[in-house]
Amino acid sequence: MIDRAAPAKIRAKGVAKTFSSEGRDVVALQPVDLAVAEGEFVCILGPSGCGKSTLLRIVAGLIAPSAGSATLDGRPITGPGPERGLVFQEYALFPWLTVMQNVMYGPLVRGLGRREAERRAKTQIARVGLEGFEQHFPRQLSGGMKQRVGIARVWANQPDVMLMDEPFGALDAITRNILQRDLLKLWLEERHTVLFVTHSVDEAIFLADRVVVMSARPGRITAIVPVEAPRPRDLLAPESITLKAELTRLVEDQVMGARGEPSRLREYVN
Amino acid sequence: MAVAVQEAVRDGAPSAAPPADGVPAPSRRRWGPRRGLETLLVYLVMPVGLLALWQIASDLGWISAYLLPPPSRAATGFWEIATDGTLWLHVKASLFRSIAGFLIATSIAVPLGVLVGWSPLFRRLSHITLLLLIPIPITAWISIAIVWFGIGDASAVFLVALGAAVPILINTIHGVEWVEPIYIEAARMLGTGPRQILWRIVLPAALPNIFTGLRLGLRNSWAGLVVAEMIGAKSGVGYLIWDARLMMRSDLVIVGMMMVGVLGLVSDQTMSWLGHRLLRWHEGLSRND
Numbered sequence: 001m002i003d004r005a006a007p008a009k010i011r012a013k014g015v016a017k018t019f020s021s022e023g024r025d026v027v028a029l030q031p032v033d034l035a036v037a038e039g040e041f042v043c044i045l046g047p048s049g050c051g052k053s054t055l056l057r058i059v060a061g062l063i064a065p066s067a068g069s070a071t072l073d074g075r076p077i078t079g080p081g082p083e084r085g086l087v088f089q090e091y092a093l094f095p096w097l098t099v100m101q102n103v104m105y106g107p108l109v110r111g112l113g114r115r116e117a118e119r120r121a122k123t124q125i126a127r128v129g130l131e132g133f134e135q136h137f138p139r140q141l142s143g144g145m146k147q148r149v150g151i152a153r154v155w156a157n158q159p160d161v162m163l164m165d166e167p168f169g170a171l172d173a174i175t176r177n178i179l180q181r182d183l184l185k186l187w188l189e190e191r192h193t194v195l196f197v198t199h200s201v202d203e204a205i206f207l208a209d210r211v212v213v214m215s216a217r218p219g220r221i222t223a224i225v226p227v228e229a230p231r232p233r234d235l236l237a238p239e240s241i242t243l244k245a246e247l248t249r250l251v252e253d254q255v256m257g258a259r260g261e262p263s264r265l266r267e268y269v270n
Numbered sequence: 271m272a273v274a275v276q277e278a279v280r281d282g283a284p285s286a287a288p289p290a291d292g293v294p295a296p297s298r299r300r301w302g303p304r305r306g307l308e309t310l311l312v313y314l315v316m317p318v319g320l321l322a323l324w325q326i327a328s329d330l331g332w333i334s335a336y337l338l339p340p341p342s343r344a345a346t347g348f349w350e351i352a353t354d355g356t357l358w359l360h361v362k363a364s365l366f367r368s369i370a371g372f373l374i375a376t377s378i379a380v381p382l383g384v385l386v387g388w389s390p391l392f393r394r395l396s397h398i399t400l401l402l403l404i405p406i407p408i409t410a411w412i413s414i415a416i417v418w419f420g421i422g423d424a425s426a427v428f429l430v431a432l433g434a435a436v437p438i439l440i441n442t443i444h445g446v447e448w449v450e451p452i453y454i455e456a457a458r459m460l461g462t463g464p465r466q467i468l469w470r471i472v473l474p475a476a477l478p479n480i481f482t483g484l485r486l487g488l489r490n491s492w493a494g495l496v497v498a499e500m501i502g503a504k505s506g507v508g509y510l511i512w513d514a515r516l517m518m519r520s521d522l523v524i525v526g527m528m529m530v531g532v533l534g535l536v537s538d539q540t541m542s543w544l545g546h547r548l549l550r551w552h553e554g555l556s557r558n559d
C-alpha cells in the first residue's frame with residue numbers, strides 16, 4: 001500500500017531526546033527512524049510515558065531533539081510552523097476567543113485578511129459539524145465539541161501535515177467513537193498526511209495505514225504494522241480481532257518487559 | 271455530520287440544551303437580579319437588622335451615645351451636612367483623588383507588571399526591590415508624601431495610586447508569568463510570530479488576573495485616601511472623619527465612615543460589572559457576585 005520509493009513527507013533520522021531536569025537526565029526517546037509518506041495516516045501506539053508526545057513535539061518543532069534530525073519534505077524542522085497543524089489532547093483552545101475567532105486565528109495571524117479568515121473558518125466549522133456554535137466560548141462546549149474546534153482551527157490553516165497527540169484521549173468512549181468516525185470521513189476527503197499518537201489499539205486499527213509500536217520508556221520503535229483492511233473498518237471483523245490481539249500483545253510485552261514470540265506481522269525496524 | 275448536538279447530550283447534559291455546559295444564564299445564579307423583590311429582601315435583612323439592633327440598643331441605653339451615637343443621630347448629622355453642601359464638597363474631593371490616583375496606578379502598574387512578568391531579566395532585576403517595597407503599608411508613606419507633595423490633592427492622589435498599584439502590579443506579574451504554556455505552543459503552531467505572542471496570547475490570557483488586581487487595587491486604595499485626607503489634606507471624607515472627631519461630633523465620624531463604605535461599595539460594584547462585560551469568556555468571574 002505504501003510506496004517505499006516515494007520521498008517521505010515526514011522523516012525522522014536517529015531522533016533521540018534526553019531531558020535533564022534538576023541535574024537528572026531522563027531518556028525520553030531512544031534513536032528513532034521513521035518515514036511517513038505523503039497522504040499516509042500513521043498512528044504511533046505505545047504505553048503512556050514511552051515518549052510518543054516527545055516524538056510528536058519534535059516533529060512539531062516545539063522541542064529540539066538531543067540527537068538526529070527531523071525533516072518535512074526534506075527540509076529540517078527547526079521550529080513550530082503553520083504547515084504542521086498540531087491538535088492537543090487538552091484542546092488548547094484560546095478561552096478568550098469564540099469558536100469563530102479561534103478558527104479564524106491561524107489565517108488572521110498569518111496575515112491572510114479578515115475576509116479570507118472568515119471564509120475558511122465558516123467552511124471548517126461546517127465540516128466539523130459546529131454550525132450554530134460560532135459565537136460560543138470554549139467553556140460553553142463539551143469536550144467533544146472542543147476537540148472539533150481544535151481540529152477546525154488547525155484545518156483553517158490548510159496545513160501540509162496534521163499532528164495529533166491523543167486528541168480523543170480525554171473523551172468518553174461514545175464521543176471518542178463518533179469523533180474517530182468523523183475524523184476518518186473528513187480525512188478521506190482530503191487525505192492529508194497525519195501523524196496520530198494514541199495508546200488505544202482499537203483507535204490505531206480503526207484509523208491507521210500503519211501502526212508504529214513504541215516500547216516502554218525509554219521509547220524506541222519496536223514494530224511497524226501495516227493495516228491493510230479497507231475503510232471503514234469493522235473492529236469486530238476476524239482480521240481486526242487478530243490484529244488487535246497482535247498489537248495488544250506487542251504493547252503489553254513492552255509494559256511487562258516480557259519477550260514474546262516474534263510476530264508474523266512484526267516488521268523489525270532496527 | 272450533524273452529530274454535534276447529540277454528542278453534547280451524550281457528553282453529560284441531561285437536557286437537550288445545545289451546548290452541554292450551557293450558557294451561564296442568570297437563572298443559574300441563585301441570587302440573580304431576576305429573582306427581584308424576594309432577592310432584594312434577603313440582601314437587606316442583615317444591614318437593616320443590624321441598624322435596628324443598634325438603634326434599639328442605643329434607645330435602651332446599652333450603648334453610650336458619645337461612644338457610638340445611634341443611627342437616628344447619624345441620620346440627623348448626615349442631613350445637616352448634606353443640606354448645607356459640605357458633604358458633597360468632601361465627597362467630590364475624595365472622588366477626584368480616588369479616580370485620579372487609580373488611573374495613574376493602572377497606567378503605571380499594568381505595563382510595569384507585564385514587563386516584569388514577561389521578561390525574566392526584569393523579573394530578576396526587580397525581584398528584591400519589589401519584595402522590600404511591597405510590605406511597607408500605605409500608611410507608612412504618608413510622611414514622605416507630605417514632604418514631597420505638601421498638604422492637598424497631590425499627596426492624597428499619590429497615596430491612592432500607591433495603594434492601588436501594589437495589588438495591580440502583583441496580580442499582573444502573576445497573570446503574565448503563569449500563562450499556560452500550551453496556549454503559547456498552540457499559537458506558535460498556528461503561525462504566531464514571537465513578537466505577536468505578547469499581544470495576542472499573553473495579555474488576553476492574563477486579563478482575568480489583571481482585572482483581579484484592578485479590583486483589589488481599588489479596594490486597597492481607600493486606606494491610602496482616608497489616611498492622606500486625615501493628615502495631608504483639608505477636604506475629603508477622611509478629613510471629614512478627622513475633623514468631626516476634633517469637634518467631638520461622633521455622629522459625623524460615623525457618617526464619614528459610612529460614606530467611605532458607600533463609595534467603596536459603588537466603585538467595587540462598578541468594577542465587577544465592568545469585569546463581567548469584559549471577561550464574559552472567563553468562568554472564574556461569572557460565578558460569584
Ligand SMILES: Nc1ncnc2c1ncn2[C@@H]1O[C@H](COP(=O)(O)OP(=O)(O)O)[C@@H](O)[C@H]1O
Binds near residue numbers: 019051055217
Ligand atoms: N519537559 C520534560 N522534562 C523532563 N522530562 C520529560 C519532559 N517531557 C517528558 N518527559 C519525560 O519523558 C518521558 C516521555 O514523555 P512523553 O513523550 O510525554 O510520553 P507519552 O506521550 O508517550 O506518554 C516521560 O517519562 C516524561 O516524564
Ligand SMILES: [Mg+2]
Binds near residue numbers: 049165
Ligand atoms: Mg503524551
